[in-house]
Amino acid sequence: MSDDKVMVIFQPSGRRGEVPKGSNIIEASRLLGVDIEALCGEKKVCGKCVVRIEEGHFEKYNIQSSMDNVSSWKEEEAKFINEERKKKGFRLGCVAKINGDILVFVPEESRAGKQIVSKAARDIHIDHNPAVKVYTVQLQGPTFENKIGDFERLCNGLEREYGLTDLTIDILTLRQLPMALREENWLVTVSVWNDTEIVRVRPGRIEASYGIAIDVGTTTCAGYLCNLQTMEVIGTASLMNPQCKYGEDVMARITFSMTTPDGLQRMSDDIIEGLNDLIGKSIADTHPPKKKKKKKKGEKGPDVYEEVPEEGKTYLRLAKEDIEDITIGFNTAMNHILLGLNPEYVGLAPFPPVIHHSIDIRARDLKLDINPSSYVFVLPNEAGFVGGDNVGVLLAEEPYKHDETQLIIDIGTNGELILGNRHKLVSSSCATGPAMEGAQLSFGMRAAPGAIERIEIDPETHDVDYKVIGREATRKFSKPEEMKAKGICGSGILDVLAELYSSGVITKTGVFNKKALKGHPRYRKNADTGQPEFILAFKEESSIDKDIVITQKDIRQIQLAKGALYAGCKLMMKRMGVEKVDKVKIAGAFGTHVDRTKALVMGLFPDCKIENIFGVGNAAGDGCRAALLNVQKRVEANWCSRNVEYLELTVEPTFEQDFMEAMQLPHMVDKFPNLEGVVPDYVLNQGPKGPIRPDKK
């Protein structure tokens, strides 16, 4: 490492890299593509950018992180960080300058909305009634007068103290029982699953138990480690779905399983291994960091590491057997792959899954590395293309408990739709995902530094301003070489389309407006393909030494995606027999970033009051968490999966027609009264032949 560079690692994202010595932490975060809230623009007045410098040796990265490696404490920080937190290493990111290697933890409250893998748990209401409950009981040891067996002795105690009857016990737990009972003189704590089976026994009195709710997306998996007693989310871990290597979408993976010997087994093993990594990661976070012990002069031998617990901090130090319950939600194909169920028929009309119902599977039967007697609760599948993740969304949002009609759109790699109220629930799915997430486009990319995430096109000059991940300032306020643009990520896609329309670059049918663009420096035909394209970022603004463009084909891809979504919504409304929706909820990372007005203009969904459009984050994950903490939600999950009417869009007679229409600007066909007065008239009043250019101001 050169002398003028230092290594910085950001947690929990895991992003790392070298930055110039003397940079402040906010600057470093931008360089490395980590989003930290910084409302005041580094004026040191908002106090939003609080971060924690971790102390200790981090083996994985081979760095020694220390508070001494940042500039000294400044007066202005005291306004936002008290003495106690100061001792723990908290600093303002815009103040602390980096002089040596550090590991920076970005607390939840300081993470900007655009966290790269953003599957944080939301604060939803959940009743406390976990499937796994702990009971402590003091027993009397055996005598000749009472020489009943250990298990029966325990059961008698549990019935006497807690009214539990007819309990069974897993054989692995039974094997622990005689020693556990005698270790603390017949005082034991047992974990009971569903009030029916003892799945763990520990000597003494123990209050806490833990579980993980896992949301397995097509692309990303997120795990929420929860205290089952306090319902607290103790940690969040995420990872890329290891199945991405078998194909970006579920159909590709189904094909892989059908065409490759042992394909299903391999994919299943991979995802299980991934989930074990996820579990391991969340457990590791409950232990203190480790530091390399200094060697005496001349001392040889391997390096020795010792834990460096943060002063005053209590570490849970969880072991894998401390995880006593898991809930998992995923789409039907992923469900089948993880469970080793042949997904072939899920991919063939009429797409019947192998099973709808939730399943309780012994963790060891899935080789999941937790308390081996515990069960995994797999959320039920709705239909071939709508699985437990959608049930999770239902559990979190509970549209069936409300009179108002809610439309819930979960845009991950697949697009899943729910429409419903107290009286009826309809679900559907459409292949919107890849395009909406940036895949399949010429310059599509994952949300990562350099990705264009916001764009504006001047309706008159057709000049472009944009913002990339990892840099606060937009192009307008930057030198070209500072932008380092690489491509367009999911959250930028809709912006691009909306702006192309609104500014008159393309017509309502999605075709470039040749007349208006004639001679424009951003408009050209591709030299190789002959296809028209529009330049969003010029070569000199890019880090890949290319113009970043959007092609006619790209626009078609996006139109197809949003057209399918819109047509799906309309068909569902028809099936429900409703004329309008009262609320629109957009789940997934997409929902967190999307501009509600632009989404409505582009016709991602039918008309709705702008203030009634909400991003609901990782609702699928929230639903898994609800099922983890409240066993009643598991019953509800099965009720949902059987009472939601699944609409197979492709077999609906009007779908093709609706779809074609929706690829255009839908407000040219449908009524969007809620847009009136919200967007410029010229956006709403485009003629059939092309956009009307706004009057010059």
Add this chain to the structure above:
Amino acid sequence: MSDDKVMVIFQPSGRRGEVPKGSNIIEASRLLGVDIEALCGEKKVCGKCVVRIEEGHFEKYNIQSSMDNVSSWKEEEAKFINEERKKKGFRLGCVAKINGDILVFVPEESRAGKQIVSKAARDIHIDHNPAVKVYTVQLQGPTFENKIGDFERLCNGLEREYGLTDLTIDILTLRQLPMALREENWLVTVSVWNDTEIVRVRPGRIEASYGIAIDVGTTTCAGYLCNLQTMEVIGTASLMNPQCKYGEDVMARITFSMTTPDGLQRMSDDIIEGLNDLIGKSIADTHPPKKKKKKKKGEKGPDVYEEVPEEGKTYLRLAKEDIEDITIGFNTAMNHILLGLNPEYVGLAPFPPVIHHSIDIRARDLKLDINPSSYVFVLPNEAGFVGGDNVGVLLAEEPYKHDETQLIIDIGTNGELILGNRHKLVSSSCATGPAMEGAQLSFGMRAAPGAIERIEIDPETHDVDYKVIGREATRKFSKPEEMKAKGICGSGILDVLAELYSSGVITKTGVFNKKALKGHPRYRKNADTGQPEFILAFKEESSIDKDIVITQKDIRQIQLAKGALYAGCKLMMKRMGVEKVDKVKIAGAFGTHVDRTKALVMGLFPDCKIENIFGVGNAAGDGCRAALLNVQKRVEANWCSRNVEYLELTVEPTFEQDFMEAMQLPHMVDKFPNLEGVVPDYVLNQGPKGPIRPDKK
């Protein structure tokens, strides 16, 4: 092999050896220690000795067995063997002479009571209600109108046709489901466990399903392969308990598990491996034998074997996954060892087991090699020393359903006692076994050819006549060198003691009657130990080139065993508050062989009408079979285990005194009116100082 000898193998015992060419099958069976019923003494008139000559190559023994290798069919055989059976190879053992290598199958009905490992299934009444039931259902495939999942489709069909509701399915079975449903056009047969869980699914209509009841004795394990639908016992297999190498009795094994690292694991693995062998053996018996294919002249390469099905015989050809249910009964220590439960406390006062209740364990969790979704039903334990085998005895004999008071004695390696009637059940156990089974004696041996199994001592001359296993004629009717005696087996022990008493060789306290024996050629002091001993078989009658003797110490061992049994019975009667027992049942191989009168004279148990003393064979195994074929018996088993009062003999205040008295002739202390007129008066009227010699006839 010399020209005048042929190889004969008997099945199912597996005994084999060379016999002189031209011997008949009965003669061969005696030479090899196989007991075939031959009531008429080879006069060819009783027809009891029907056997079957197997055709084919038997790889294991490297013989080619054929009906042509025995003498031709004789007129007199037709009286007992019809045309059909004749074709299948059935012959009369006393008629068919052996001219070449053969494998002889001895059908159940032709096996004499003294079958070497005699754990044959008895014909007890069992109601048909197996835990695993099969249901066939024709479903309709999915359509867009009915695209419900495979599992739900199946459940709907099962509910419609059979009223089954709320079914679950094991994940391994679920993995088979989509293919199984589609293979025979949606006609499937499912196996349902306890009307709650689907544990197997097979394409098409299948009527049969199979299970195994296993009785794990301390020394021997027996398995009964049953058709769960017809309740037929299809095969019986047995093997030595592989744990014998860790110690002959349970205490030795408990000690091994406590003192050896991984001792419990090793023993558990061994018994599981043994049970898998047992299962494999019973399955192998349902396939036809194999024959080596003849090579063409000059043909090279490895030997090829082909199946040689017997003409007209249908082979079930079961695979391991065809076994869909298992019940296992064993004593508490063996139960713990097999299940991997720490047996330490079972061996420590007050001897609490880890669990009393029966357990249903997934076969794969115990690594038992059957249908992996199936469950193993482990019979409940009564107490530390009385386990599921004793519950098995209760299930088979059902004393709790009768007014009369029954005493049931199960003499295996441990002695287990049951006393009870409709109103009360008491059980107990005592360490009788080893001596009663021939262990611990100078010339004790297992039941095998050469073992003395019957003995008579002349009260006047004190000369000895005896019979050995493997030879019909007794010493009196044989040349000395024909006897080939080797030792005394379990069934001979009691005879020896009874005859020593009755003939006045020993006094009522078990001491040799020196005065009466003075100068007798069979009485001497051992040259090495100085201990008095009595010769049962002289060196020239033995195959081990030694006199076979019974020593003073041997007699003490037997007295200790029978004294413990008798004292136990009396204490149980006291606890029950009964003065007499109405029936005595002796379970185990011992019970099949014992002379009822001698057992009563010797005071193995309190007075009872001789005609009310029964041998009940392997009642423990019968009970396991009852639990296999009638799920209601499993409920009954748990009821039994909790409602039988276990009497810990060693802590009873009068036990020591009762025990000391019972070591002597108990009828000198107790009343035995049922013996009057049955045995000579001099046996009942021995004076306190020694036996009264009978008057000369």
